[in-house]
Amino acid sequence: MTTTDPDRTREPRFTINGERRSFGNAPAHTTALAWLRSNRLTGAKEGCAEGECGACAVLVATSDGDGSAWTAVNSCLVPMAALDGAEVVTSEGLAEGPELHPVQAAMAAAGGSQCGYCTPGFVCSMTAEFYRPGRSIDAATHADAQTESGDVDGLPAADHEHGPNGFDLHALSGNLCRCTGYRAIRDAAYSLGAPGDEPLANRRNAPAPTPEPFELRRGDVSFTRPASLDEATALLAEHDDAVLVSGSTDWGVEVNIRARRAKRIIALDRLPELTGVSFDDDAIMIGAATTLSDVERELDGRVPLLAALFPQFASRLIRNRATLGGNLGTGSPIGDSPPALLALDAVLVLASSEGRREVPLAEYFTGYRASVRRPDELIAAIRIPLPLARLTGFHKIAKRRFDDISSVAVGFAVDVEEGVVSRARIGLGGVAATPVRALRTEEFLTGRPWNRRTLGEAARILGAEGTPMSDHRASSNYRSIMLANALLKFGAANTVIEEVDA
Ligand SMILES: Cc1cc2nc3c(=O)[nH]c(=O)nc-3n(C[C@H](O)[C@H](O)[C@H](O)COP(=O)(O)OP(=O)(O)OC[C@H]3O[C@@H](n4cnc5c(N)ncnc54)[C@H](O)[C@@H]3O)c2cc1C
Ligand code: FES
Ligand code: FES
Structure with missing residues (x-):
């Protein structure tokens, strides 16, 4: 496929809330949120335009084996053109006539909405989890565990992140609410039963739409979905200034916040050879x-x-x-x-x-x-x-536990044979201009007994790896200390350590 291939040049088309729609004359970089809102679907809101708040969440039918799943995405980051051929459901498309969708009814009953700005986004994320295949299996697992763990805040939940109905609260980790304090939203999520005979439940039995190659052109700007990896690399060879876009969770922020625009976009998401x-x-x-x-x-x-x-x-x-x-x-x-x-x-x-x-x-x-x-x-x-190392760990140090950028991140993969480290690999992020391996620490550990003394000395070496800088996230000193602590925590979590240094 070349840029002059006339057969593939067309407007993107979608099914939105069951209706066939076409892209119209919007600019090629238009985000799904901007497109929806300018086409009178104003349920999805703009809170941040950078993927942090979830007010813009909508549902997309994605492939799930022979059937499909409802997947919630941040519409503020996805280019609308990337949704060509997709089935999209917004908060407006959940209810059947006057009949609220079960998730909407649960939110209303639990008082999960106050000012309502975040609600359409919450409802879409919650609906995706409501229909998640395997949620009922999770529910059974949690019901077994429930007798051991007892009630949490009056709710018979097996742990503080799952409801008795198997609802995984992480499904809502990208949605923020400034009004409710979240308790009512969690109550709504944990009150949901199994999906019934609803159109969205039944839709999961059919495959998700498969992407068709196309090219959208707006003057000298184009958005291309190639049919194959060969086409993608041929296009890239022809236009090495093209921007590749996969999920657009990073590129979408560049477009919205830094006003970046590209003359040529090549969409890689849903390319069969890359998935x-x-x-x-x-x-x-x-x-x-x-x-x-x-x-x-x-x-x-x-x-x-x-x-x-x-x-x-x-x-x-x-x-x-x-x-x-x-x-x-x-x-x-x-x-x-x-x-x-x-x-x-x-x-x-x-x-x-x-x-x-x-x-x-x-x-x-x-x-x-x-x-x-x-x-x-x-x-x-x-x-x-393969094979993978026997002892592994990932330590991310950030200001918030979820949905935050690392100050420092460390990956550990260590093999210990008969009490001695036979192989160590340590990857570091946030301590140099690039992600790096902690080569000095790896070398120090290899061949040494896996015990507290080794770990103590190795932690000191690890703390001096890289050239961490001070910025608004953390000071260089803090980053160094966190590296050392990460190794001590990793050692403590892997209990093969012998006490030989008393
Ligand atoms: C709210 C929010 C939270 C985030 N939290 C985290 C986090 O916790 N940890 C973290 O690491 N990141 C985080 N990110 C950043 C981002 O989500 C990740 O970097 C993500 O993996 C980018 O993947 P993508 O497919 O969306 O990339 P895209 O946005 O599609 O592309 C990003 C860049 O990679 C290039 N690219 C894409 N695919 C390819 C390819 N196959 N080959 C070559 N180049 C390619 C693109 O040209 C572009 O320059 C966060 C972003 C947001 C908005
Ligand atoms: S508007 Fe905040 S995540 Fe999209
Ligand atoms: S109800 Fe107001 S922001 Fe959530």
Whole structure:
């Protein structure tokens, strides 16, 4: 496909609340939120325009095996053109005539809305969790645990983040409310039963729409969804100034807050060759454009280090669109995936029109937001070699527990044989211009007994790794101390430590 391919040039089209709509004459960079609101769908609100508040959340039908799932996304970050072919439901599309949707009815009954600004977003995130496949299985698990744990605040919940109905409160981690204090919203979430015979419940039995290649043109600006990886790399070879967009959770902020515009956008989300997770005896391959929520679901805890990372990465709303390709593509020194992937010895598969090459992540970054990736290359996949280290951990130090950017992040992967460290990998974020491996600490640990004395000395070395700077998030001294503490905590959590230094 070239930019002059006339067959593919057309307006994006969508199904919104059951109605077929077309993009109209909006500019190519228009966000889904701006498009919806200028087309009289004003339920979704703009609170922050940078993915922090969830007031703009809407539902999109996404693929889930043979059927589909309702996935909540931040409409303020997604380009409307990226939703070409998609089925979108906004808060206006939930009720059936005068009949409130069960989630809306639960919010009203629990008093979960006061000024109402956040409510459409909360309702969409809650609806996605209401329909999450497996929620009822979770509910059964929690009901078993309930007899042991007893009631929490009068609610028979198995833990403080799940309701007795299996509702995972993390589904709401990207939604903020300034009025209710959240208790009423949580009550509404925990009061939800199983989905009934509703249109949205039944819709899940059919596959999600598959994306069609197209090109939207507005003067000299274009948004292209290529049909294949070959087409994407051919386009990139032709236009190496093009901006690649996957989940747009980072790019959307650039567009909204920094007013960045691109002449040419190549959409990588939903590109078949870049999505999915596969396993073989030697490695796990993660498609660079697989959303973090899908990676989390498909790995299902098989990579404990990543399982520890996901809940600490942004919010569910962001993870429903964000990708590893995008996280690495930003080149940010404080991205959360590089420290974890460095500890896992991950290798990046880079693709261009000339073919593929593999680069160990440890050799990928060359300077602040710079890498060995050529302008005509994209990140196609992340390969995690097997077997995995036996002891792993991910420590993110940030001001808030959820939905916050790291001050420092550390990934640990250590093997201990007969009490001696046989291999250590430590990835660091937030302590240098690039994510780095803690090479001196790794070398110190290797061959030493896994005990408190070793860890104490190693923590001092780790605290001096990198060149942390002071900024509005943390001072350099604080960052160094947090590195050292992270290793001590990791050691304490892995109880093979022998007391030999008394
Ligand atoms: C509210 C909020 C919270 C956040 N919290 C976190 C957090 O906790 N931790 C964290 O690490 N990040 C966080 N982020 C940043 C962002 O969500 C991540 O960097 C995310 O992984 C980006 O993925 P994406 O697919 O959305 O990237 P996009 O926005 O689509 O792209 C980001 C950049 O990567 C490039 N790119 C995209 N895909 C590829 C590819 N396959 N190959 C090469 N280049 C590519 C793009 O050209 C662009 O420059 C947060 C963002 C927001 C808005
Ligand atoms: S407007 Fe705040 S997350 Fe979109
Ligand atoms: S009800 Fe007012 S912000 Fe939530």
